[in-house]
Amino acid sequence: VYPAATAVGDTKLITMLPGEGIGPECMEALVAVFEAAHVPVEFETYHIPEPEKGLPASVIDAVNRNRLVMKGPFHTPYGFKGTSINILLRRGFDLFANVVHVFPMPGVKAKYDDIDIVLVRENTEGEYSGLEHSAVDGVVESLKIVTEEHSLRIAEYAFRYAMRNNRKKVTCVHKANILKSADGLFLECARHVASKYPFIEFESMIVDATCMRMVSNPEQFDVVLLPNLYGNIVGSVATSLGGGTGLFPGANIGPSGAMFEQGVRHAGKGISGRGIANPTATILAGVMMLRYLKMFDFADFIQDAVMSVYQETDIRTPDMGGKATTKQFTAAVIEKMDAIMEELS
Amino acid sequence: HWRTLSTANTMRTVALIPGDGIGPEISDAVKKVLAAAGVPIQWEEYPISTKNVVPGQDLIPSNVLDSIRRLGYGIKGPLETPIGKGHKSLNLTLRQALGLYANVRPCRTIPGIQTKFPAVDVVIIRENTEGEYVGLEHEVVPGVVESLKVITRVASERVARFAFEFARQNKRRRVTAIHKASVLKLSDGMFLDCCRRIAAEYPDIEFKEALIELCSGYLISQPERYDVLVLTNLAGDIISDLAAGLVGGLGLTASLNKGEHTVLAEAVHGTAPDIAGKDLANPTALLLSAVLLLRDMGLQEHANRIEHAIYTVLREGQVRTRDLGGKALCSEYTQAIISKL
Ligand SMILES: Nc1ncnc2c1ncn2[C@@H]1O[C@H](COP(=O)(O)OP(=O)(O)OP(=O)(O)O)[C@@H](O)[C@H]1O
Ligand SMILES: Nc1ncnc2c1ncn2[C@@H]1O[C@H](COP(=O)(O)OP(=O)(O)OP(=O)(O)O)[C@@H](O)[C@H]1O
Numbered sequence A: 001v002y003p004a005a006t007a008v009g010d011t012k013l014i015t016m017l018p019g020e021g022i023g024p025e026c027m028e029a030l031v032a033v034f035e036a037a038h039v040p041v042e043f044e045t046y047h048i049p050e051p052e053k054g055l056p057a058s059v060i061d062a063v064n065r066n067r068l069v070m071k072g073p074f075h076t077p078y079g080f081k082g083t084s085i086n087i088l089l090r091r092g093f094d095l096f097a098n099v100v101h102v103f104p105m106p107g108v109k110a111k112y113d114d115i116d117i118v119l120v121r122e123n124t125e126g127e128y129s130g131l132e133h134s135a136v137d138g139v140v141e142s143l144k145i146v147t148e149e150h151s152l153r154i155a156e157y158a159f160r161y162a163m164r165n166n167r168k169k170v171t172c173v174h175k176a177n178i179l180k181s182a183d184g185l186f187l188e189c190a191r192h193v194a195s196k197y198p199f200i201e202f203e204s205m206i207v208d209a210t211c212m213r214m215v216s217n218p219e220q221f222d223v224v225l226l227p228n229l230y231g232n233i234v235g236s237v238a239t240s241l242g243g244g245t246g247l248f249p250g251a252n253i254g255p256s257g258a259m260f261e262q263g264v265r266h267a268g269k270g271i272s273g274r275g276i277a278n279p280t281a282t283i284l285a286g287v288m289m290l291r292y293l294k295m296f297d298f299a300d301f302i303q304d305a306v307m308s309v310y311q312e313t314d315i316r317t318p319d320m321g322g323k324a325t326t327k328q329f330t331a332a333v334i335e336k337m338d339a340i341m342e343e344l345s
Numbered sequence B: 001h002w003r004t005l006s007t008a009n010t011m012r013t014v015a016l017i018p019g020d021g022i023g024p025e026i027s028d029a030v031k032k033v034l035a036a037a038g039v040p041i042q043w044e045e046y047p048i049s050t051k052n053v054v055p056g057q058d059l060i061p062s063n064v065l066d067s068i069r070r071l072g073y074g075i076k077g078p079l080e081t082p083i084g085k086g087h088k089s090l091n092l093t094l095r096q097a098l099g100l101y102a103n104v105r106p107c108r109t110i111p112g113i114q115t116k117f118p119a120v121d122v123v124i125i126r127e128n129t130e131g132e133y134v135g136l137e138h139e140v141v142p143g144v145v146e147s148l149k150v151i152t153r154v155a156s157e158r159v160a161r162f163a164f165e166f167a168r169q170n171k172r173r174r175v176t177a178i179h180k181a182s183v184l185k186l187s188d189g190m191f192l193d194c195c196r197r198i199a200a201e202y203p204d205i206e207f208k209e210a211l212i213e214l215c216s217g218y219l220i221s222q223p224e225r226y227d228v229l230v231l232t233n234l235a236g237d238i239i240s241d242l243a244a245g246l247v248g249g250l251g252l253t254a255s256l257n258k259g260e261h262t263v264l265a266e267a268v269h270g271t272a273p274d275i276a277g278k279d280l281a282n283p284t285a286l287l288l289s290a291v292l293l294l295r296d297m298g299l300q301e302h303a304n305r306i307e308h309a310i311y312t313v314l315r316e317g318q319v320r321t322r323d324l325g326g327k328a329l330c331s332e333y334t335q336a337i338i339s340k341l
């Protein structure tokens, strides 16, 4: 499906899937911030009341039309036998690269001050193939699929990302001492791509050692290239070290579209509906989307406002040790935007 | 059980596999400390090594396996594993051949060792025989590789039961099953089901479950959530290294492999080729593994004395190896522990 070219000046249409748990609250915050900034985008919002039934046709149509999604989390219950909405979206629209950036948030006391890690995670295969079966009663097999095509593609993405963003090093994470063929192929593809980028340093690291080194010396990491499941785990470690899951945004990038969401996807069922979720990661995911759309001024404007709330005030949601509600935090961001505008005029 | 018939003073023989890389140095430290503490153990050494692997022959000769089985107790240094190619991991082969189905990895913040993190006190119980480590992989067509993760009810229930028994015996209050059943619905789903079922038999122990990424985040920010953790093979490997990082590194964390008839102590860390042969390794991990082994053998007093000596040296902080920011050599640190005995 090839979307019609959008004329300059047109309002960009974005499909918004607020999701479950804290998703709707965070999305509301994002919309409020975008409106206050007069960002020329318009959200088409779809609620999916029965996620266990898969993606409704209307949502598939909308995503195909807009090719841009802002998404909240969808919770997958353990007993559920179907494929989760999260995976349907990623795989269905071939959003092969999951990018999560963990950076020093000014004013936030993180475990380390100079964490600046970009995680580039393969998003379509590996352990998430969904191929499992019971061989006989009491014996289950689960397939991890690694393909050369997808491994080369994600490695290429990681190196291009590193090059375009002036990054110095790519670390490929694997467990090829045990999964010699599967992770071995992933690693081999990464090495092959690395040889085309001699100006970017390349190293490989075993996944358990990666976790150990990340908590003891995260400064050594720059761009980190990971197979699917390790990306999930290491991503959680990195965001936790950076100050919290609620802070850092993520993007899922495909050949013809992209989807943006909180970096580490949590439904936050425990706190949902209470108006105390931290919307920072979601707002910054919106900022990532604006950069993707090359609306750099709007992106910088909103990011500056969010950062100065952290740097200059002590307005924090409970996950960051404060007492502010989602709405109060959002209002603080909007207030900062007003202040920035005032300074400019 | 026949083992309980022997008394604390009978001389017993334990298999010793010094291993590759820093293995021989840290094994030497173990021998010296245990000898100085008067532990009634004599060693039977087995030079298992990646260097001794002969193509076409068994990775570990069957007579060596038989000897370890006969002795029932062993301690080993790390064995090197080729990456992406070459023979299967010897560490793994040994665990599988000896039926060492549960891997116990306590991880506790040590007084005197500064960390940036809240105090950790967890025991990781890792399923040790199946999961991603079954070694079943193949190339379906060129460029497409499948790797099998195998989970069985028998192994899952066995390790779950082990975790609950461990919790009960060690006066721990809670067992948390770590999984990724949201994606691996059948495999981790079955592991989780087994844990739930076994949990019902232990009403005195609280049972919780957590997704692996939640656990890895919370171990950093709120480790007090966790007490005993039970995990599938690869998850256990990853989480135990993470936990080791939180308490000061791989040089400090102990590990004990348990089977029906055999117990094998081994450090969590690898061969550390960068520092091998330079007398720079930190032997604490293997020493604390030996302490776990002594406890398992019923040599409580010896275990306590050695552990106390190690903790004293670490707390005082005068003599420390480089990985902990000190200047001491492995041999100097070992001597410091001996002088505390
Ligand atoms: N944007 C956010 N703002 C505040 N808290 C968040 C945010 N995202 C994630 N969290 C927190 O991260 C944790 C993980 O959320 P999730 O719902 O996935 O797990 P959970 O089942 O609620 O975990 P638990 O019950 O163990 O706390 C929760 O404590 C949640 O409150
Ligand atoms: N006992 C120790 N004393 C001092 N430093 C250690 C010790 N164990 C590990 N290290 C340090 O941590 C690093 C990583 O350890 P480890 O050898 O486990 O890595 P690895 O990549 O898993 O190696 P392997 O392939 O041998 O398993 C080492 O290179 C070394 O610098």
Ligand SMILES: [Mg+2]
Pocket (backbone or CB within 6 Å): A208, A209, B237, B238, B241, B268
């Ligand atoms: Mg390991």
Ligand SMILES: [Mg+2]
Pocket (backbone or CB within 6 Å): A206, B269, B270, B271
């Ligand atoms: Mg290792």
